Amino acid sequence: MELFSVFLQYKSYFLIGIQYTLLLAAIGVLCGFILGLVVALVRMSPWAWLRFIGHAWVEFLRGTPMLVQLLIIHYGFATAFDINFSAMQSGAITLSLNSSAYLAEIFRAGIQGVDRGQGEAARSLGMTQGMSMRFIIIPQAIKSVLPAIGNEFVTIIKESSIVSFIGVTELMFQSGRVSGLTYDGMTPYLIVAIIYFILTFTLSRILGVFERKLKASDHS
Amino acid sequence: MITVKGLHKKFGQLHILKGIDLEISKGEVVVVIGPSGSGKSTLLRCLNLLEEPSGGEITFEGESITTKGYNINRTREKMGMVFQQFNLFPHKKVIDNITLAPIRVKKLEKAKAEARAMELLRTVGLEEKRDAYPSQLSGGQKQRIAIARALAMEPHVMLFDEPTSALDPEMVGEVLDVMKKLAQKGMTMVIVTHEMGFAREVGDRILFMDQGVLLEQGTPEQVFGAPKHLRTREFLSKVL
Numbered sequence: 001m002e003l004f005s006v007f008l009q010y011k012s013y014f015l016i017g018i019q020y021t022l023l024l025a026a027i028g029v030l031c032g033f034i035l036g037l038v039v040a041l042v043r044m045s046p047w048a049w050l051r052f053i054g055h056a057w058v059e060f061l062r063g064t065p066m067l068v069q070l071l072i073i074h075y076g077f078a079t080a081f082d083i084n085f086s087a088m089q090s091g092a093i094t095l096s097l098n099s100s101a102y103l104a105e106i107f108r109a110g111i112q113g114v115d116r117g118q119g120e121a122a123r124s125l126g127m128t129q130g131m132s133m134r135f136i137i138i139p140q141a142i143k144s145v146l147p148a149i150g151n152e153f154v155t156i157i158k159e160s161s162i163v164s165f166i167g168v169t170e171l172m173f174q175s176g177r178v179s180g181l182t183y184d185g186m187t188p189y190l191i192v193a194i195i196y197f198i199l200t201f202t203l204s205r206i207l208g209v210f211e212r213k214l215k216a217s218d219h220s
Numbered sequence: 221m222i223t224v225k226g227l228h229k230k231f232g233q234l235h236i237l238k239g240i241d242l243e244i245s246k247g248e249v250v251v252v253i254g255p256s257g258s259g260k261s262t263l264l265r266c267l268n269l270l271e272e273p274s275g276g277e278i279t280f281e282g283e284s285i286t287t288k289g290y291n292i293n294r295t296r297e298k299m300g301m302v303f304q305q306f307n308l309f310p311h312k313k314v315i316d317n318i319t320l321a322p323i324r325v326k327k328l329e330k331a332k333a334e335a336r337a338m339e340l341l342r343t344v345g346l347e348e349k350r351d352a353y354p355s356q357l358s359g360g361q362k363q364r365i366a367i368a369r370a371l372a373m374e375p376h377v378m379l380f381d382e383p384t385s386a387l388d389p390e391m392v393g394e395v396l397d398v399m400k401k402l403a404q405k406g407m408t409m410v411i412v413t414h415e416m417g418f419a420r421e422v423g424d425r426i427l428f429m430d431q432g433v434l435l436e437q438g439t440p441e442q443v444f445g446a447p448k449h450l451r452t453r454e455f456l457s458k459v460l
Contacts, residue, residue, distance in 0.1 A: 115305075115307075117303055117305050117307035118307060118309065120270055120303070120307065121301075121303060121307035121308075121309070121366075122309075122321075123270065123293075123296065124268060124270065124296055124299070124300070124301035124303075124370075125296065125297070125300075125320075125321035125325065125369070125370070125373055126293050126294070126296040126297035126321060126325045126326075126373060127293070127321060127324065127325055128293055131324055131325070135320060135324065136309055139311050140310070140311055143311065
Protein backbone atom coordinates (compact mmCIF):
# COMPACT_ATOMS: atom_id res chain seq x y z
CA MET A 1 0.00 0.00 0.00
CA GLU A 2 1.72 3.10 -1.30
CA LEU A 3 -0.77 5.40 0.49
CA PHE A 4 -0.16 3.83 3.81
CA SER A 5 3.60 3.77 3.68
CA VAL A 6 3.78 7.41 2.57
CA PHE A 7 1.39 8.40 5.33
CA LEU A 8 3.35 6.53 7.97
CA GLN A 9 6.66 7.87 6.79
CA TYR A 10 5.46 11.49 6.80
CA LYS A 11 2.98 11.13 9.61
CA SER A 12 4.33 14.10 11.57
CA TYR A 13 3.76 16.37 8.57
CA PHE A 14 0.14 15.33 8.25
CA LEU A 15 -0.50 15.52 11.98
CA ILE A 16 0.75 19.09 12.13
CA GLY A 17 -1.43 19.82 9.14
CA ILE A 18 -4.50 18.39 10.86
CA GLN A 19 -3.80 20.43 13.98
CA TYR A 20 -3.54 23.68 12.06
CA THR A 21 -6.54 22.96 9.89
CA LEU A 22 -8.74 22.21 12.89
CA LEU A 23 -7.40 25.21 14.79
CA LEU A 24 -8.07 27.53 11.85
CA ALA A 25 -11.57 26.14 11.35
CA ALA A 26 -12.38 26.42 15.05
CA ILE A 27 -11.18 30.03 15.23
CA GLY A 28 -12.99 30.82 12.01
CA VAL A 29 -16.30 29.45 13.26
CA LEU A 30 -16.01 30.93 16.75
CA CYS A 31 -14.97 34.44 15.71
CA GLY A 32 -17.23 34.25 12.69
CA PHE A 33 -20.10 33.29 15.00
CA ILE A 34 -19.70 36.34 17.24
CA LEU A 35 -18.92 38.72 14.40
CA GLY A 36 -21.70 37.26 12.28
CA LEU A 37 -24.25 37.82 15.06
CA VAL A 38 -23.15 41.45 15.35
CA VAL A 39 -23.35 41.91 11.58
CA ALA A 40 -26.80 40.31 11.50
CA LEU A 41 -28.05 42.77 14.15
CA VAL A 42 -26.40 45.65 12.29
CA ARG A 43 -28.23 44.55 9.15
CA MET A 44 -31.54 44.81 11.00
CA SER A 45 -30.80 48.08 12.76
CA PRO A 46 -33.37 50.89 12.60
CA TRP A 47 -30.74 53.22 11.10
CA ALA A 48 -30.34 53.05 7.34
CA TRP A 49 -26.63 53.97 7.30
CA LEU A 50 -25.82 51.16 9.73
CA ARG A 51 -27.88 48.70 7.70
CA PHE A 52 -25.95 49.82 4.63
CA ILE A 53 -22.61 49.05 6.29
CA GLY A 54 -23.84 45.61 7.31
CA HIS A 55 -25.15 44.95 3.84
CA ALA A 56 -21.91 46.09 2.21
CA TRP A 57 -19.91 43.89 4.59
CA VAL A 58 -21.87 40.80 3.66
CA GLU A 59 -21.94 41.48 -0.08
CA PHE A 60 -18.24 42.31 -0.30
CA LEU A 61 -17.07 39.26 1.63
CA ARG A 62 -19.39 36.94 -0.24
CA GLY A 63 -18.75 38.52 -3.63
CA THR A 64 -14.95 38.38 -3.71
CA PRO A 65 -12.68 35.32 -3.66
CA MET A 66 -11.34 34.39 -0.27
CA LEU A 67 -7.87 34.12 -1.78
CA VAL A 68 -8.02 37.81 -2.70
CA GLN A 69 -9.19 38.69 0.82
CA LEU A 70 -6.32 36.65 2.24
CA LEU A 71 -3.70 38.38 0.12
CA ILE A 72 -5.06 41.84 0.93
CA ILE A 73 -4.89 41.12 4.65
CA HIS A 74 -1.52 39.42 4.56
CA TYR A 75 0.43 41.41 1.97
CA GLY A 76 -1.77 44.43 1.36
CA PHE A 77 -1.98 45.51 4.99
CA ALA A 78 1.77 45.05 5.42
CA THR A 79 2.54 47.15 2.36
CA ALA A 80 -0.03 49.90 2.76
CA PHE A 81 -0.37 50.31 6.54
CA ASP A 82 2.74 48.55 7.79
CA ILE A 83 0.51 46.12 9.70
CA ASN A 84 2.32 42.81 9.69
CA PHE A 85 0.34 39.72 10.55
CA SER A 86 1.95 36.31 10.80
CA ALA A 87 0.71 33.84 8.22
CA MET A 88 -1.37 32.11 10.89
CA GLN A 89 -2.90 35.40 12.05
CA SER A 90 -3.76 36.42 8.50
CA GLY A 91 -5.30 33.04 7.86
CA ALA A 92 -7.39 33.12 11.02
CA ILE A 93 -8.54 36.68 10.39
CA THR A 94 -9.51 35.94 6.80
CA LEU A 95 -11.46 32.82 7.71
CA SER A 96 -13.24 34.66 10.54
CA LEU A 97 -14.19 37.62 8.37
CA ASN A 98 -15.27 35.43 5.51
CA SER A 99 -17.39 33.12 7.64
CA SER A 100 -18.90 36.10 9.49
CA ALA A 101 -20.60 37.14 6.25
CA TYR A 102 -22.15 33.72 5.69
CA LEU A 103 -23.06 33.28 9.36
CA ALA A 104 -24.61 36.77 9.45
CA GLU A 105 -27.03 35.72 6.73
CA ILE A 106 -27.80 32.49 8.60
CA PHE A 107 -28.50 34.44 11.80
CA ARG A 108 -30.60 36.99 9.98
CA ALA A 109 -32.79 34.27 8.54
CA GLY A 110 -33.01 32.66 11.99
CA ILE A 111 -33.99 35.88 13.73
CA GLN A 112 -36.56 36.73 11.11
CA GLY A 113 -37.90 33.20 11.40
CA VAL A 114 -38.86 33.62 15.06
CA ASP A 115 -42.59 34.18 15.39
CA ARG A 116 -43.54 37.87 15.52
CA GLY A 117 -45.68 37.22 18.57
CA GLN A 118 -42.59 36.39 20.61
CA GLY A 119 -41.20 39.89 20.26
CA GLU A 120 -44.64 41.38 20.81
CA ALA A 121 -45.13 39.42 24.03
CA ALA A 122 -41.72 40.54 25.27
CA ARG A 123 -42.39 44.17 24.40
CA SER A 124 -45.86 44.04 25.95
CA LEU A 125 -44.20 43.12 29.25
CA GLY A 126 -42.16 46.30 29.15
CA MET A 127 -38.94 44.81 27.81
CA THR A 128 -36.83 47.03 25.57
CA GLN A 129 -35.99 46.00 22.02
CA GLY A 130 -32.55 44.96 23.29
CA MET A 131 -33.91 42.74 26.09
CA SER A 132 -36.40 41.17 23.74
CA MET A 133 -33.57 40.29 21.33
CA ARG A 134 -31.25 39.03 24.03
CA PHE A 135 -33.62 36.94 26.13
CA ILE A 136 -36.33 35.93 23.69
CA ILE A 137 -35.48 36.22 20.01
CA ILE A 138 -31.78 35.34 19.73
CA PRO A 139 -31.85 32.19 21.92
CA GLN A 140 -34.66 30.80 19.77
CA ALA A 141 -33.00 31.92 16.54
CA ILE A 142 -29.66 30.31 17.39
CA LYS A 143 -31.31 27.04 18.25
CA SER A 144 -33.07 26.94 14.92
CA VAL A 145 -29.94 27.74 12.90
CA LEU A 146 -27.52 25.40 14.69
CA PRO A 147 -27.62 22.86 11.83
CA ALA A 148 -26.77 25.59 9.33
CA ILE A 149 -23.90 26.73 11.55
CA GLY A 150 -22.63 23.14 11.56
CA ASN A 151 -22.63 23.12 7.77
CA GLU A 152 -20.64 26.34 7.80
CA PHE A 153 -18.10 24.62 10.04
CA VAL A 154 -17.69 21.84 7.47
CA THR A 155 -17.30 24.43 4.72
CA ILE A 156 -14.62 26.29 6.66
CA ILE A 157 -12.59 23.12 7.15
CA LYS A 158 -12.40 22.75 3.39
CA GLU A 159 -11.91 26.43 2.61
CA SER A 160 -9.08 26.73 5.10
CA SER A 161 -6.95 24.97 2.50
CA ILE A 162 -6.69 28.35 0.78
CA VAL A 163 -4.47 29.76 3.51
CA SER A 164 -1.74 27.32 2.45
CA PHE A 165 -1.09 29.98 -0.17
CA ILE A 166 0.70 32.21 2.34
CA GLY A 167 2.53 29.35 4.05
CA VAL A 168 0.37 28.36 7.02
CA THR A 169 1.36 24.78 7.76
CA GLU A 170 -2.14 23.37 7.55
CA LEU A 171 -3.09 20.18 5.73
CA MET A 172 -2.88 21.49 2.19
CA PHE A 173 0.48 23.12 2.68
CA GLN A 174 1.86 20.05 4.41
CA SER A 175 0.77 17.74 1.66
CA GLY A 176 2.54 20.00 -0.84
CA ARG A 177 5.68 19.62 1.22
CA VAL A 178 5.40 15.86 1.29
CA SER A 179 4.80 15.87 -2.43
CA GLY A 180 8.01 17.85 -2.87
CA LEU A 181 9.94 15.48 -0.67
CA THR A 182 8.69 12.30 -2.33
CA TYR A 183 8.56 13.58 -5.93
CA ASP A 184 5.09 12.06 -5.89
CA GLY A 185 2.34 14.23 -7.37
CA MET A 186 -0.50 11.89 -6.47
CA THR A 187 -0.15 9.97 -3.23
CA PRO A 188 0.23 12.87 -0.74
CA TYR A 189 -2.80 14.62 -2.23
CA LEU A 190 -4.84 11.44 -2.10
CA ILE A 191 -3.87 11.07 1.53
CA VAL A 192 -4.87 14.63 2.30
CA ALA A 193 -8.17 14.20 0.46
CA ILE A 194 -8.92 11.19 2.65
CA ILE A 195 -7.99 13.14 5.77
CA TYR A 196 -10.23 16.05 4.79
CA PHE A 197 -13.03 13.65 4.07
CA ILE A 198 -12.65 11.90 7.41
CA LEU A 199 -12.70 15.26 9.20
CA THR A 200 -15.76 16.61 7.44
CA PHE A 201 -17.63 13.31 7.43
CA THR A 202 -17.03 12.74 11.13
CA LEU A 203 -18.05 16.29 11.92
CA SER A 204 -21.28 16.07 9.99
CA ARG A 205 -22.09 12.75 11.68
CA ILE A 206 -21.51 14.32 15.09
CA LEU A 207 -23.63 17.29 14.10
CA GLY A 208 -26.34 14.92 12.93
CA VAL A 209 -26.48 13.21 16.31
CA PHE A 210 -26.45 16.59 18.04
CA GLU A 211 -29.27 17.82 15.85
CA ARG A 212 -31.43 14.80 16.60
CA LYS A 213 -30.83 15.28 20.33
CA LEU A 214 -31.84 18.90 19.96
CA LYS A 215 -35.01 17.93 18.15
CA ALA A 216 -35.85 15.35 20.78
CA SER A 217 -35.56 17.97 23.51
CA ASP A 218 -37.37 20.53 21.43
CA HIS A 219 -39.71 22.53 23.60
CA SER A 220 -41.21 24.69 20.89
CA MET B 221 -57.54 55.92 32.98
CA ILE B 222 -57.24 55.53 29.22
CA THR B 223 -58.48 58.19 26.83
CA VAL B 224 -58.49 57.72 23.08
CA LYS B 225 -59.15 60.71 20.82
CA GLY B 226 -59.61 60.57 17.07
CA LEU B 227 -57.56 57.41 16.67
CA HIS B 228 -56.73 56.44 13.09
CA LYS B 229 -54.74 53.49 11.82
CA LYS B 230 -53.82 52.79 8.23
CA PHE B 231 -51.90 49.85 6.82
CA GLY B 232 -50.85 51.24 3.46
CA GLN B 233 -54.09 51.83 1.57
CA LEU B 234 -56.14 50.00 4.16
CA HIS B 235 -57.92 52.27 6.60
CA ILE B 236 -58.48 50.05 9.65
CA LEU B 237 -59.45 52.55 12.33
CA LYS B 238 -61.40 55.60 11.26
CA GLY B 239 -61.41 57.99 14.18
CA ILE B 240 -62.05 56.18 17.46
CA ASP B 241 -63.00 58.12 20.60
CA LEU B 242 -63.03 56.15 23.81
CA GLU B 243 -62.74 56.61 27.54
CA ILE B 244 -61.95 53.77 29.92
CA SER B 245 -62.15 54.31 33.67
CA LYS B 246 -60.38 52.52 36.48
CA GLY B 247 -61.95 49.20 37.44
CA GLU B 248 -64.08 49.02 34.33
CA VAL B 249 -64.43 45.89 32.24
CA VAL B 250 -64.87 46.91 28.62
CA VAL B 251 -65.66 44.25 26.05
CA VAL B 252 -65.16 44.97 22.35
CA ILE B 253 -67.25 42.93 19.93
CA GLY B 254 -67.81 43.08 16.19
CA PRO B 255 -67.27 41.17 12.96
CA SER B 256 -63.81 40.02 11.81
CA GLY B 257 -61.81 42.80 10.24
CA SER B 258 -63.73 45.50 12.05
CA GLY B 259 -60.56 46.76 13.74
CA LYS B 260 -61.14 45.43 17.27
CA SER B 261 -57.73 43.85 17.66
CA THR B 262 -56.01 46.79 16.00
CA LEU B 263 -57.68 49.15 18.48
CA LEU B 264 -56.47 47.01 21.38
CA ARG B 265 -52.95 46.79 19.97
CA CYS B 266 -52.85 50.56 19.55
CA LEU B 267 -53.52 51.02 23.27
CA ASN B 268 -50.03 49.76 24.19
CA LEU B 269 -48.53 50.89 20.89
CA LEU B 270 -47.84 47.42 19.52
CA GLU B 271 -49.36 49.13 16.50
CA GLU B 272 -48.33 52.70 15.97
CA PRO B 273 -51.38 54.91 15.42
CA SER B 274 -51.46 56.85 12.15
CA GLY B 275 -53.30 59.73 13.82
CA GLY B 276 -55.03 60.79 17.02
CA GLU B 277 -54.02 60.74 20.64
CA ILE B 278 -53.96 58.16 23.43
CA THR B 279 -53.44 59.14 27.05
CA PHE B 280 -52.80 56.66 29.86
CA GLU B 281 -53.05 57.80 33.49
CA GLY B 282 -52.75 61.41 32.43
CA GLU B 283 -49.76 61.01 30.11
CA SER B 284 -50.00 61.27 26.36
CA ILE B 285 -48.28 58.10 25.14
CA THR B 286 -48.58 59.02 21.48
CA THR B 287 -46.26 62.03 21.87
CA LYS B 288 -43.20 61.58 19.68
CA GLY B 289 -40.23 60.22 21.62
CA TYR B 290 -42.34 59.01 24.57
CA ASN B 291 -40.77 56.04 26.35
CA ILE B 292 -43.49 53.44 25.94
CA ASN B 293 -41.62 50.70 27.82
CA ARG B 294 -42.49 52.16 31.23
CA THR B 295 -46.14 52.36 30.26
CA ARG B 296 -46.25 48.82 28.89
CA GLU B 297 -45.17 47.56 32.31
CA LYS B 298 -48.51 48.84 33.56
CA MET B 299 -50.54 47.37 30.68
CA GLY B 300 -50.64 43.59 30.66
CA MET B 301 -51.51 41.93 27.40
CA VAL B 302 -52.83 38.47 26.59
CA PHE B 303 -52.66 37.24 23.00
CA GLN B 304 -54.79 34.94 20.93
CA GLN B 305 -51.77 32.73 20.21
CA PHE B 306 -50.57 32.81 23.86
CA ASN B 307 -47.01 33.71 22.80
CA LEU B 308 -45.40 31.96 25.73
CA PHE B 309 -41.62 31.75 25.44
CA PRO B 310 -41.08 28.15 24.26
CA HIS B 311 -37.44 27.97 25.39
CA LYS B 312 -38.26 28.85 28.98
CA LYS B 313 -39.99 26.93 31.76
CA VAL B 314 -43.33 28.16 33.01
CA ILE B 315 -41.78 29.74 36.09
CA ASP B 316 -39.17 31.57 34.00
CA ASN B 317 -41.81 32.74 31.56
CA ILE B 318 -43.49 34.46 34.49
CA THR B 319 -40.43 35.80 36.32
CA LEU B 320 -38.36 36.97 33.35
CA ALA B 321 -39.88 40.42 32.98
CA PRO B 322 -40.19 41.17 36.72
CA ILE B 323 -36.51 40.27 37.19
CA ARG B 324 -35.16 41.99 34.10
CA VAL B 325 -37.47 44.95 33.76
CA LYS B 326 -38.53 45.65 37.34
CA LYS B 327 -35.21 44.44 38.80
CA LEU B 328 -37.07 42.29 41.31
CA GLU B 329 -35.00 39.77 43.26
CA LYS B 330 -35.25 36.27 41.89
CA ALA B 331 -36.62 34.76 45.12
CA LYS B 332 -39.28 37.44 45.41
CA ALA B 333 -40.24 37.14 41.77
CA GLU B 334 -40.58 33.37 42.13
CA ALA B 335 -42.66 33.62 45.28
CA ARG B 336 -44.98 36.02 43.50
CA ALA B 337 -45.07 33.75 40.44
CA MET B 338 -46.08 30.78 42.58
CA GLU B 339 -48.88 32.85 44.06
CA LEU B 340 -50.10 33.65 40.55
CA LEU B 341 -49.80 30.02 39.49
CA ARG B 342 -52.05 29.15 42.41
CA THR B 343 -54.61 31.73 41.31
CA VAL B 344 -54.75 30.25 37.83
CA GLY B 345 -54.67 26.73 39.29
CA LEU B 346 -51.42 25.55 37.69
CA GLU B 347 -48.96 25.34 40.58
CA GLU B 348 -47.80 21.89 39.53
CA LYS B 349 -46.73 23.16 36.10
CA ARG B 350 -43.99 25.32 37.53
CA ASP B 351 -41.16 23.43 35.81
CA ALA B 352 -42.98 22.41 32.65
CA TYR B 353 -42.19 23.81 29.24
CA PRO B 354 -44.97 25.48 27.26
CA SER B 355 -44.99 22.64 24.71
CA GLN B 356 -46.09 20.27 27.48
CA LEU B 357 -49.22 22.30 28.23
CA SER B 358 -52.68 22.30 26.71
CA GLY B 359 -53.99 25.44 25.03
CA GLY B 360 -56.10 26.40 28.02
CA GLN B 361 -53.17 25.92 30.38
CA LYS B 362 -50.93 27.98 28.11
CA GLN B 363 -53.37 30.85 28.14
CA ARG B 364 -53.73 30.74 31.92
CA ILE B 365 -49.93 30.88 32.20
CA ALA B 366 -49.92 33.80 29.77
CA ILE B 367 -52.39 35.61 32.02
CA ALA B 368 -50.21 34.89 35.05
CA ARG B 369 -47.17 36.18 33.17
CA ALA B 370 -48.91 39.45 32.38
CA LEU B 371 -50.17 39.79 35.96
CA ALA B 372 -46.65 39.30 37.34
CA MET B 373 -45.81 42.83 36.23
CA GLU B 374 -48.66 44.09 38.45
CA PRO B 375 -50.33 45.97 35.62
CA HIS B 376 -52.99 48.60 36.12
CA VAL B 377 -54.96 47.40 33.14
CA MET B 378 -55.17 44.09 31.27
CA LEU B 379 -55.70 43.90 27.51
CA PHE B 380 -57.10 40.65 26.13
CA ASP B 381 -56.86 40.05 22.39
CA GLU B 382 -59.31 37.23 21.59
CA PRO B 383 -57.92 35.09 24.42
CA THR B 384 -60.11 32.07 23.72
CA SER B 385 -60.26 32.08 19.91
CA ALA B 386 -57.38 29.63 19.46
CA LEU B 387 -58.67 27.19 22.08
CA ASP B 388 -60.50 23.92 21.75
CA PRO B 389 -64.08 24.46 22.93
CA GLU B 390 -63.68 22.42 26.11
CA MET B 391 -60.84 24.67 27.27
CA VAL B 392 -62.58 27.99 26.80
CA GLY B 393 -64.29 27.79 30.18
CA GLU B 394 -61.16 27.48 32.31
CA VAL B 395 -59.68 30.62 30.73
CA LEU B 396 -62.89 32.61 31.05
CA ASP B 397 -63.13 31.56 34.70
CA VAL B 398 -59.72 33.03 35.41
CA MET B 399 -60.72 36.23 33.64
CA LYS B 400 -63.97 36.40 35.55
CA LYS B 401 -62.11 36.15 38.87
CA LEU B 402 -59.82 38.90 37.73
CA ALA B 403 -62.76 41.14 36.88
CA GLN B 404 -64.33 40.48 40.28
CA LYS B 405 -61.12 41.60 41.97
CA GLY B 406 -61.59 44.97 40.32
CA MET B 407 -59.00 44.76 37.56
CA THR B 408 -59.47 47.21 34.71
CA MET B 409 -59.86 45.11 31.59
CA VAL B 410 -60.29 45.66 27.88
CA ILE B 411 -61.34 42.45 26.17
CA VAL B 412 -61.74 41.69 22.49
CA THR B 413 -63.77 38.52 22.20
CA HIS B 414 -66.33 36.50 20.29
CA GLU B 415 -67.69 34.93 23.50
CA MET B 416 -71.00 36.80 23.70
CA GLY B 417 -72.24 35.02 26.82
CA PHE B 418 -69.07 36.00 28.64
CA ALA B 419 -69.26 39.57 27.35
CA ARG B 420 -72.79 39.88 28.64
CA GLU B 421 -71.98 38.40 32.03
CA VAL B 422 -68.68 40.11 32.82
CA GLY B 423 -68.70 43.31 30.79
CA ASP B 424 -69.55 46.64 32.41
CA ARG B 425 -69.71 48.15 28.98
CA ILE B 426 -69.93 46.67 25.50
CA LEU B 427 -68.43 48.34 22.44
CA PHE B 428 -69.61 47.30 19.02
CA MET B 429 -67.17 48.00 16.20
CA ASP B 430 -67.79 47.74 12.49
CA GLN B 431 -65.53 48.76 9.60
CA GLY B 432 -63.16 50.77 11.74
CA VAL B 433 -65.85 52.75 13.52
CA LEU B 434 -67.12 52.47 17.07
CA LEU B 435 -70.74 52.12 16.08
CA GLU B 436 -72.45 51.59 19.37
CA GLN B 437 -71.71 51.26 23.05
CA GLY B 438 -73.56 50.77 26.28
CA THR B 439 -74.28 48.35 29.10
CA PRO B 440 -74.70 44.69 28.11
CA GLU B 441 -78.47 45.08 28.62
CA GLN B 442 -78.57 48.01 26.18
CA VAL B 443 -76.35 46.54 23.47
CA PHE B 444 -77.56 42.93 23.63
CA GLY B 445 -81.11 43.69 24.73
CA ALA B 446 -81.96 46.69 22.58
CA PRO B 447 -79.31 47.39 19.96
CA LYS B 448 -79.84 50.73 18.26
CA HIS B 449 -77.99 50.16 15.01
CA LEU B 450 -79.09 47.91 12.21
CA ARG B 451 -75.53 46.57 11.85
CA THR B 452 -75.40 45.68 15.54
CA ARG B 453 -78.72 43.87 15.27
CA GLU B 454 -77.55 41.98 12.16
CA PHE B 455 -74.30 40.98 13.85
CA LEU B 456 -75.94 39.86 17.07
CA SER B 457 -78.58 37.88 15.25
CA LYS B 458 -75.79 35.89 13.57
CA VAL B 459 -73.73 35.18 16.65
CA LEU B 460 -76.25 34.75 19.44
